[in-house]
Amino acid sequence: MAGPERPVVLVTGASSGIGEAVADRFAADGVERWRMLLAGRSEERLDAVALRTGGGSLVADLGEPGGAERLAGEALERTGRVDVLVASAGIGWAGPFVDMPAAAVERLVAVNLTSVVQLVRLLLPGMVARGVGRVVLIGSIAGCVGVANEAVYAATKGGLVAFADSLRYELADTRVRVATILPGAVDTPFFSHRGAPYHRAWPRPVPVDRVAEAVWRAAVRGREEAFLPGWLAGPARLRGAAPGLFRAMAKRFG
DSSP, X not given: OOOSSOOEEEEESTTXXXXXXXXXXXXXXXXXXXXEEEEESOHHHHHXXXXXXXXXXXXXXXXXXXXXXXXXXXXXXXXXXXXXXEEOOOOOOOSOGGGOOHHHHHHHHIIIIIHHHHHHHHHHHHHHHXXXXXXXXXXXXXXXXXXXXXXXXXXXXXXXXXXXXXXXXHTTTSSEEEEEEEESSEESTHHHHHTSOOOOSSSOOEEHHHHHHHHHHHHHHOOOEEEESGGGXXXXXXXXXXXXXXXXXHHHHO
C-alpha cells in the first residue's frame, strides 16, 4: 500500500506475543513508511513497545463490553482513519469443555471473535470509502480442524475463518483485502498466559517473527491466506475434502 500519506496501521494485542512482533516488523520498514497505533491491555508493556517502534499506544481491554467501540473511536480520533487493521489480540483456555466456567467462555468469545467483528464493522466502511484497505485476522489451525480440550478457542478461530471468507465475497469488487493468518503453535507467552503449557510433539511452535512476516506480507502484498508452517494447509484441506477420514486419523494420532 502506498500513497501521499503514511498508511495508518492499528495492531491489537501489541503489548506482547504476535502483536508485539507485528509492531516490530512494521517498524523495521521505517517510521516514514507507516503510522502505527498499538493497542493492548498492559500500559507498561505497551508503552515500551510503542517507544521502541515509534507507534502510538492505546490501552484497551477488548474483553470488556464496549471495548472494541472505544478503541475504534480513539483510533479514529487520533489519526482520522485506519488503513490496515491487524487483529492479533487473543486469549486461550485449555481443558475439557464440561469443566469450562461460563465467565471464561464469555471472555474468550468476546476477545477472540466478537471484538474482532465489531472492530471490522467500525473500521471497514472507511476503507471502502477510501477505496483501499487491509484487514488481517490472526486465526489458527485449530479453527480449521478442531482441537480436543480447546473447543471454545477453536470455535472462535473457526468463526474468524468464516467471517473472513464472507467478507472477501462482499468486497470482491473493491480494493479492500481480507487476510487470515493460520499458525499452529507459536513461540510466545500465549500458553503460559492461558495456564496450560503446550504439550504436543507436533506441530512444533514456530518463531513469532515468521508469523509477523506473514502479517506484513498480507498487508503489503494482499495475500489472503497463510498457514504456518505451510504443511498445515494439508490437514486443513483434508478436513474439508474427507472429514470422516480426517476425524478417524485425528482420534487415532491426536
